[in-house]
Amino acid sequence: MLLETRALTASYGQFRALFGVDIAVDAGECVAIIGANGAGKSTLMRSITGVLRNEPGMVLHRGEPIGALPAADVLKRGIAMVPEGRKLFPSLTVEENLLIGAGARKAAGPWNLDAIYDLFPILRERRRNPGTALSGGQQQMVAIGRALMSNPELLLCDEISLGLAPVVIRDIYASLPRIRAGGAAVVLVEQDIGKALAVADRIYCMMEGRVTLTAPAGTVSREAIHAAYFGAA
Numbered sequence: 093m094l095l096e097t098r099a100l101t102a103s104y105g106q107f108r109a110l111f112g113v114d115i116a117v118d119a120g121e122c123v124a125i126i127g128a129n130g131a132g133k134s135t136l137m138r139s140i141t142g143v144l145r146n147e148p149g150m151v152l153h154r155g156e157p158i159g160a161l162p163a164a165d166v167l168k169r170g171i172a173m174v175p176e177g178r179k180l181f182p183s184l185t186v187e188e189n190l191l192i193g194a195g196a197r198k199a200a201g202p203w204n205l206d207a208i209y210d211l212f213p214i215l216r217e218r219r220r221n222p223g224t225a226l227s228g229g230q231q232q233m234v235a236i237g238r239a240l241m242s243n244p245e246l247l248l249c250d251e252i253s254l255g256l257a258p259v260v261i262r263d264i265y266a267s268l269p270r271i272r273a274g275g276a277a278v279v280l281v282e283q284d285i286g287k288a289l290a291v292a293d294r295i296y297c298m299m300e301g302r303v304t305l306t307a308p309a310g311t312v313s314r315e316a317i318h319a320a321y322f323g324a325a
């Protein structure tokens with residue numbers, strides 16, 4: 093298994109945010125994590141990427157525990173994150189932001205500046221613009237490109253469509269098949285259930301720090317998702 097969490101717990105001080113979360117992602121898979129605000133999706137991402145540390149054996153990459161590693165070392169193992177809110181370096185240009193991603197991990201793979209500019213052609217036009225001069229959608233493309241520049245095995249995307257216009261969301265989602273064709277597995281944190289079901293192989297639904305449903309995306313009913321999302325009526 094490429095990535096596993098086993099009985100993963102996480103807390104902010106006294107506040108427990110995750111109560112024993114088990115997920116698994118196989119190489120090349122696309123998995124969506126859905127759930128309402130506060131369900132613990134971002135906390136799960138932070139736990140996997142090493143922003144939040146956890147106990148040995150709770151997060152495994154290719155069977156090896158990585159939960160105690162600093163975030164930079166998790167990235168070096170090929171787990172890259174597109175963070176919620178994009179978090180670009182605002183004073184740097186598009187190209188400089190992308191190159192930072194490449195500097196974070198030296199690895200062979202399909203992604204370099206040209207490949208990112210082919211994926212998102214508007215970034216080639218804007219490559220000398222600072223991050224602050226971009227639209228929200230363009231910033232999201234840079235954030236995705238920056239993560240891809242490390243040629244990850246696993247790309248974690250935290251709410252990549254949040255706050256963007258439908259036409260922009262469509263363009264960003266259209267890039268996912270090409271990203272998968274490049275070999276990366278993808279985990280999408282998504283509040284839009286329709287979007288998640290359309291692109292993912294499997295979904296996990298979270299509520300109040302627990303996984304309440306896991307199912308292949310093609311077989312799950314809206315009613316089951318609704319119950320797992322909001323609790324039984």
Ligand code: ATP
Nearest residue numbers: 104107109127128129130131132133134135136283
């Ligand atoms: P959202 O879609 O709003 O990002 P989420 O499913 O990603 O929601 P988390 O952000 O993981 O949820 O939050 C899970 C719980 O942890 C929530 O109750 C939230 O208030 C709490 N929480 C998140 N970040 C912190 C923090 N830095 N300090 C304290 N509590 C936090």
